Amino acid sequence: ELFSYDFPAVAFPYPSMTVFNGSGGMEFPMMVNDGSTSSHAAAVGLTSHEIAHTYFPFYMGINEKKYAWMDEGFAVMLPFDLQEKLAEGIEPRTRNTQNYQSDAGNEMEMPLMIPSNLLRGNSYRLASYRRPGCAYDILRETLGKEKFDNALREYMNRWNGKHPIPYDFYYSFNDYLKEDLSWFWKPWFFEHGYPDLGIKDLKIERGKIKVLIEKVGKLPIPISLNIKFDDDSDLIIYKPADAWKNGNDEIWIEAETLKKIKTIELGNTKIPDVNMRNNRLNFN
Numbered sequence: 001e002l003f004s005y006d007f008p009a010v011a012f013p014y015p016s017m018t019v020f021n022g023s024g025g026m027e028f029p030m031m032v033n034d035g036s037t038s039s040h041a042a043a044v045g046l047t048s049h050e051i052a053h054t055y056f057p058f059y060m061g062i063n064e065k066k067y068a069w070m071d072e073g074f075a076v077m078l079p080f081d082l083q084e085k086l087a088e089g090i091e092p093r094t095r096n097t098q099n100y101q102s103d104a105g106n107e108m109e110m111p112l113m114i115p116s117n118l119l120r121g122n123s124y125r126l127a128s129y130r131r132p133g134c135a136y137d138i139l140r141e142t143l144g145k146e147k148f149d150n151a152l153r154e155y156m157n158r159w160n161g162k163h164p165i166p167y168d169f170y171y172s173f174n175d176y177l178k179e180d181l182s183w184f185w186k187p188w189f190f191e192h193g194y195p196d197l198g199i200k201d202l203k204i205e206r207g208k209i210k211v212l213i214e215k216v217g218k219l220p221i222p223i224s225l226n227i228k229f230d231d232d233s234d235l236i237i238y239k240p241a242d243a244w245k246n247g248n249d250e251i252w253i254e255a256e257t258l259k260k261i262k263t264i265e266l267g268n269t270k271i272p273d274v275n276m277r278n279n280r281l282n283f284n
Contacts (some may be wrong), residue, residue, distance in 0.1 A: 002082045003052070004033045008152055013059055019047055022258055027075075041087040048086070052087035059155060061163040068116035068124070069189075070166065073132025074159035080137065093137060094269040098131035101272040105194025106218065112189045113166065134195075135188040138221060142184075142240040143177070151176045172229060183245040184220060193218030198278030199266055200250065211253045217274065220244035223251065229259040 004012045014030045019076060022033040024048050032050040037043040055078065057064045057071040064071045076096060083092045108123045112132060118207040119127055156162075156170035164172075170185050187193050196217030203210040213223055223239040237253055244251075266279040273279065 002085070003055070003078075005263060007053065007081050007149060008078065008156065009149065010055065010059070010153060013054065017051060017054075019051075021045055025050050027051070027058075029054070029058055041083075041090040043085055044087040045079075045090060045092060048082050049075050054076040055156065059159075059161075060117070060159045061161065063163065063165070065117050066115045067166055068113045068128035069132035070169065072128040076129050076133030090167050091269075096130060096133045096137075096255040096273045097270055100126065100134050101195065101274050104131070104272060104274050105196075107284045109192070109194075111191055131188075134183075138241050138271075139181075139184060141222065142242050147177060148236075160189075183247070184241070187220060191218060194274050195219040195221045195272040196274045196278075197199070197221065197223065197266055199264065199281060200265070200276070202281060204261075207256055207258055209255050209257060209261065213251045213253055213266065214279070215244055216247045221270075221273070222271050223253065224266070224271060225253050226263075226265045226268075227255060227257070227261060228265070229257070230262050231259065232262075 002198055004010070011075065017030060017032065019032045019034055021036060023035045023204035025035060026033045027050045032047060033056050034043070034046055035048065037046055052075040053071060056074040062070045080092045083090050101193045103122060103126055109123075109126050110119060110123050111133070112127050114127070116124060116128055143151070151173045154176040155169060158172055159168060166189070170181070170189075173179075174181055175227075194217040196215075198214050198216050199211060200214040209227065211225060213225070220241040220243075222241050223237075223243055224233055225237045227237070228234040235255055235257065237255060239251070241254075263283065264281040267276070
């Protein structure tokens with residue numbers, strides 16, 4: 001019901017779905033094989049992931065062996081909202097972000113456009129599940145729920161029962177939105193790179209604070225800056241990932257305040273960042 005009417009809001013194509021207790025986790029048309037789980041939240045996560053495969057790759061004939069991120073990545077991201085509703089405290093976005101950033105940028109991480117059948121082990125899991133799951137969710141947050149959801153439904157409608165390749169995904173979004181999203185597609189899907197923002201400079205003037213944020217890594221990610229004051233109040237300044245769409249590597253963030261600052265912290269648990277050592281300033 002949530003898949004049909006909430007997100008992606010595409011009518012579930014089968015009259016019923018059978019989930020049986022087997023081993024591991026594997027999707028089939030109208031059927032899911034779930035291994036035993038240790039908690040209700042884990043059962044919700046596993047089952048919703050496998051059922052999400054009904055859309056990717058089955059509703060659309062995706063070649064999951066060649067481009068696993070076209071189905072596994074969406075099966076990671078598609079149930080995020082559903083999982084948060086059905087299993088309180090599961091925090092799927094935080095979990096996937098942490099899993100991705102723990103290995104992002106190391107020598108085993110390959111660009112997503114490298115065919116999945118050439119990857120093994122952690123390289124496969126990073127490219128098929130973790131990085132694309134983050135990429136889709138960041139793009140949805142950047143475009144806004146309505147724009148992203150409508151573009152996704154248009155892509156699904158155009159390619160239902162057909163066999164899209166990655167370029168069909170990119171061009172469907174670009175064409176429907178009348179926007180060139182290459183600033184996002186290129187670094188996230190075609191190139192080596194990792195997510196990393198850092199605080200590069202700070203200026204405090206009369207009633208104003210200015211923080212220079214540097215995009216150290218290549219991937220465009222959102223900016224979330226939390227300024228905490230001595231009275232334990234805080235100010236959060238947020239900018240979506242399109243703050244980097246013009247190819248800039250630095251952005252000044254400004255705020256007006258007369259309060260005494262305790263800490264300045266960059267990022268949050270839902271934004272991947274491989275190096276947190278350049279994300280915090282303390283004022284003691």
